[in-house]
Amino acid sequence: QQPVxxxxxxxLREGEDxxxxxxxxxxxxxxxxxxxxxxxxxxxxxxxxKGGEQKGHxxxxxxxxxxxxxxxxxxxxxxxxxxxxxxxxxxxxxFGNEKLTFGTGTRLTIIP
Amino acid sequence: EPEVTQTPSHQVxxxxxxxxxxxxxxxxxxxxxxxxxxxxxxxxxxxxFYNNEIxxxxxxxxxxxxxxxxxxxxxxxxxxxxKLEDSAMYFCATLRGRSTEAFFGQGTRxxxx
Numbered sequence: 001q002q003p004v005x006x007x008x009x010x011x012l013r014e015g016e017d018x019x020x021x022x023x024x025x026x027x028x029x030x031x032x033x034x035x036x037x038x039x040x041x042x043x044x045x046x047x048x049x050k051g052g053e054q055k056g057h058x059x060x061x062x063x064x065x066x067x068x069x070x071x072x073x074x075x076x077x078x079x080x081x082x083x084x085x086x087x088x089x090x091x092x093x094x095f096g097n098e099k100l101t102f103g104t105g106t107r108l109t110i111i112p
Numbered sequence: 113e114p115e116v117t118q119t120p121s122h123q124v125x126x127x128x129x130x131x132x133x134x135x136x137x138x139x140x141x142x143x144x145x146x147x148x149x150x151x152x153x154x155x156x157x158x159x160x161f162y163n164n165e166i167x168x169x170x171x172x173x174x175x176x177x178x179x180x181x182x183x184x185x186x187x188x189x190x191x192x193x194x195k196l197e198d199s200a201m202y203f204c205a206t207l208r209g210r211s212t213e214a215f216f217g218q219g220t221r222x223x224x225x
Binding site for chain 2: 002032034036040041042043045047063086087089098099100101104105
């Protein structure tokens with residue numbers, strides 16, 4: 001069963017913030033976040049391996065709430081280059097080398 | 113930066129024909145995957161490959177599909193008799209090790225007519 005992401009789509013003006021949520025009905029062992037631009041391959045953003053973990057890269061960060069079986073991706077002061085579809089991906093076990101089941105996706109559009 | 117390379121970038125084939133999609137993974141990576149993405153939809157797992165054998169496959173990966181790594185370098189996905197619903201973007205992905213990021217190739221857009 002795939003993780004559910006919310007919102008499905010969001011439009012922001014450059015400089016605004018966004019939060020993308022990823023929720024699962026099953027236990028989450030780790031969460032991967034990817035961004036995909038139209039017609040391109042998904043590009044890795046970050047992995048969160050432990051409950052309570054938070055990570056950040058420049059103005060993009062994420063948190064992982066293992067108990068609530070959810071993760072959130074935070075985009076601060078969004079730039080035009082942040083436009084794309086964001087997917088969370090989760091493995092089914094904690095072996096770490098398994099397939100990822102990707103979420104439903106969140107389409108983010110940044111306008112000037 | 114090392115890349116996962118896929119060929120061809122676009123393939124158009126007639127229904128019922130066989131297609132082979134090719135991927136050259138990053139050389140020291142151990143785990144290989146094929147995913148597909150129907151236009152506008154989510155990325156779906158097809159098959160994983162480790163130590164020269166399939167480690168897991170999805171319901172989509174039926175008898176019409178096969179994978180192999182014939183020469184220790186190329187990683188191929190074969191669809192024996194393509195159907196219209198096989199039209200999608202096919203991505204190869206590789207992992208260096210456990211709990212690491214997946215590197216995706218640029219994809220092969222397969223169009224079955």
